[in-house]
Amino acid sequence: MDAELTRAISGLLTAHDPATTPVADFLGARFDAGLAWVHFPEGLGGRSAPRAVQQEVNDAFAAAGAPTLDSGRHGIGLGMAAPTLLAHGSDEVRRRFLRPLWTGEEVWCQLFSEPGAGSDLAALGTRAVREGEDWIVDGQKVWTSLAHEADWAILVTRTDPDVPKHRGMTYFVCDRHAPGVEVRPLRQATGEAEFNEVFLTGVRIPDAHRLGAVGDGWRVAQTTLMNERVAIGGHAEPREGGMIGVLARTWREHPELHTPAQQDALLRLWVDAEAARLTSERLRQQLAAGQPGPEGSAAKLAFARLNQQISGLELDLLGAEGLEYHDWSFRRPAHPSMLDGSPGYRYLRAKGNSIEGGTSEILRNIIAERVLGLPQEIRVDKDVAWKDLPR
Amino acid sequence: MSGDTDLGYSEVEEELRANVRALLADRAPAQATLARTETEQTTDLALWRALAGELGVTGLPVPEELGGAGASWREVAVVLEELGRAVAPVPYFGSCVLATAALLTIGERKILPQLASGEAIGTLAVPFAKPPAGAFPTDVRVSGGLLSGTVRHVADALAADVLLVPAVAEDGTPELYAVTGAYVEPMVSLDMTRQLAVVTLEEVEGVLLASGSNAAAAVGAALEWGAALLASEQLGVAEWALTTTVAYAKERHQFGRPIGSFQAVKHRLADLWVLVTQLRAVARAGAGAVTRGVDVPLCSALAQAFASGAAVTAAEEAVQLHGGIGFTWEHPAHLYLKRAKSASLALGTADRHRARIAELVDLEV
Incomplete structure (x- = not known):
């Protein structure tokens, strides 16, 4: 971190005392000073600094007790929408959206998956039809976290059904409060509704809110998805920081439950969790300097499996107590965290880890094809117009 | 940390x-x-x-x-x-x-x-399977200033000019000697590229290098650092297995297509790649810990608790995914399988290192 950057940080902290400045004001000032995403251009929250110094800047603000946004509520905006807006948005779009996204004044969600397009996201059928300076959107999206709290959504649509599926998509920013956007809670196996279904009926989106060219939505979506896998799998944890810490504490607090076989099962998972943690740490060290790549898929794959094994063993360890569940009543959790829930909740919620954000099977395909360079699957849908695909 | x-x-x-x-x-x-x-x-x-x-x-x-x-x-x-x-x-x-x-x-x-x-060339005259946290070796005894005893499964002794021999003095004190006059006999070893030996000492003279806690510390450090660093060798074995098998899956055709285009094969290779990336992180953590002298017991135990199984899995996958050719003598896959399996037994099996971790992080029964 150079002297100019250090000066800029201390100047900001002097002018805006983190202890007394309202959060949105502080973050707004940080954005305006080019200290939000330092590698972004000037005027868009950055100062075209190397991406590698971002962590040091974050650390400096954290050390001064500066506020940050809740990653549960703003994770999609910060982690996925922001890099996509930067990479593919017009100047007007970037100026309109990045600042309130960064300050937390506007919440974002992601309208990608559909009932008929899960792993095969490129098969999606939500139609957008051009009408003058606008697009009219009709369709149904699913697995949308935060849709009930969001102000804006990143949205992928079908704009040309007559060409093969990857070519006929277009990417938009969609006003979640626009007429025709209806959000319904989607209840999961845990009993709670962390996600939503979103029905889009005659929703009007100005063409100015398009990201990338008409028909180029798949390429734009790749930017979002690469950042999603990094966001899910790529952040640093201390030793015993994740689910394994919960299991280790359960073991230490319940000597009456110990058996040698369960100890060996616990130790195997402890070793695997520590190896996975070090792998993420190594990835984080490499990412600090560069761009996210498909390696993030490996971290997500590893943690999904580990979380499922660890939460399963936790119920085994608890024995009779593992027969209980804390609450089946319908609720909308504000900040879902597997670490705070009950053991039964952890066991059930972890089942989603190998499905959400790319199933483990799709992640294995990505690793095999993009990292190892193995030949692609034989594809029957590549040269067929989207409208002619069996569904 | x-x-x-x-x-x-x-x-x-x-x-x-x-x-x-x-x-x-x-x-x-x-x-x-x-x-x-x-x-x-x-x-x-x-x-x-x-x-x-x-x-x-x-x-x-x-x-x-x-x-x-x-x-x-x-x-x-x-x-x-x-x-x-x-x-x-x-x-x-x-x-x-x-x-x-x-x-x-x-x-x-x-x-x-x-x-x-x-x-x-030197080596430490201890059984190669000995885990770091165990007791001081008692295979060799000192009597009247001369060393006698037999140490089996010693690695790299066949080429050694000098053996570092842990020995127990008459009063029970642990000692470490430099010995050049031992009888070293090759053993038929599972790992054909690291042939082990039986070291026999019959009233042999040695140079006393260390005594008491110094001798114990020298042997302990050698085994503990060795366990941490062996993971890097195991990483190399696993990396060969992965890259060679991926290359083979791209060129080997069956049913009119490369076998690497079948999900049954590519998913196994993707999992193997994840395992090797994890092994790399663990191995670097082990080497870093020894270099910095920080967190060495845990990083060493972790290295062997993880690397042993990972390298064996990699070598076993290489044999299986090569099919028939992978089971032949002419193809080198078996050399890597033998190295990986032997290395998993060397310096203590994974379960002993897990037990050591249980002591270190308070997860005992």
Whole structure:
């Protein structure tokens, strides 16, 4: 971190005392000073600094007790929408959206998956039809976290059904409060509704809110998805920081439950969790300097499996107590965290880890094809117009 | 905490890797290594001299005033990766890791320069399966100033000029001797590229190097650092298995398409890649811990608790995914399987290292 950057940080902290400045004001000032995403251009929250110094800047603000946004509520905006807006948005779009996204004044969600397009996201059928300076959107999206709290959504649509599926998509920013956007809670196996279904009926989106060219939505979506896998799998944890810490504490607090076989099962998972943690740490060290790549898929794959094994063993360890569940009543959790829930909740919620954000099977395909360079699957849908695909 | 360790490779380390890899590709091709296993001289002494003389990698962690390179164990780990990747039949682990670690621990200054230059080869005369956290070895006893006893399964003893022999004095004190007059007999070993030996001492003279807690510390450090660093060799073995199998899956056609286009194959290779990336992080954490002297017991136990199974899985997958050719003598896959399985038993099996972790992080029964 150079002297100019250090000066800029201390100047900001002097002018805006983190202890007394309202959060949105502080973050707004940080954005305006080019200290939000330092590698972004000037005027868009950055100062075209190397991406590698971002962590040091974050650390400096954290050390001064500066506020940050809740990653549960703003994770999609910060982690996925922001890099996509930067990479593919017009100047007007970037100026309109990045600042309130960064300050937390506007919440974002992601309208990608559909009932008929899960792993095969490129098969999606939500139609957008051009009408003058606008697009009219009709369709149904699913697995949308935060849709009930969001102000804006990143949205992928079908704009040309007559060409093969990857070519006929277009990417938009969609006003979640626009007429025709209806959000319904989607209840999961845990009993709670962390996600939503979103029905889009005659929703009007100005063409100015398009990201990338008409028909180029798949390429734009790749930017979002690469950042999603990094966001899910790529952040640093201390030793015993994740689910394994919960299991280790359960073991230490319940000597009456110990058996040698369960100890060996616990130790195997402890070793695997520590190896996975070090792998993420190594990835984080490499990412600090560069761009996210498909390696993030490996971290997500590893943690999904580990979380499922660890939460399963936790119920085994608890024995009779593992027969209980804390609450089946319908609720909308504000900040879902597997670490705070009950053991039964952890066991059930972890089942989603190998499905959400790319199933483990799709992640294995990505690793095999993009990292190892193995030949692609034989594809029957590549040269067929989207409208002619069996569904 | 290990989180502070740099888990990557420096430019200097990458350069070192390239040099070692080029030398091994030139002087230790797989067919020559395979052929050597059925000769009288199972150690490649010409390759050893090249590593020592041309590349100067035999004294990396030894200070310059003792004839070493004044580098660190991180660089040793990079050399081990490449030696594992080639299953090179040289006594590097015994001489440049086990013996060097023991001598550095006690501040020895006479033998160390000879090992650092590579002009002499040494090893630690302990059973290769011995875990670091165990009791001091009692295979050899001192009586009337002379050493007697038998140590089985000693690694890199066949080429050794000097053996570092842990021995128990008449009053029970642990001691460490340098011995040149032992009888060393080759054993038929599962790992054909690291042939073990039986070391027999019959009233042999030795030079006393350390006594009491110093001797115990030297043996303990050699085994503990060795366990941490062996993971880098295991990483090299696993990396060979992965890259060779991926290449084969791209070129081998069945049912009119490369076998690597079948999900049943590509998903196994994706899982293997994840495992090898994890093994790399664990191995770098181990090398970093030994270099910095921080968190060594845990990083060492973790290294073997993880690397043993990971390298064996990689080698076993290589055999299976190569199909028939992978089960033949002519294909080198079996050399890597034998190395991986033997290394998983070396310096304690994974379950012993898990038990050590349980002690260290309070997860005991």
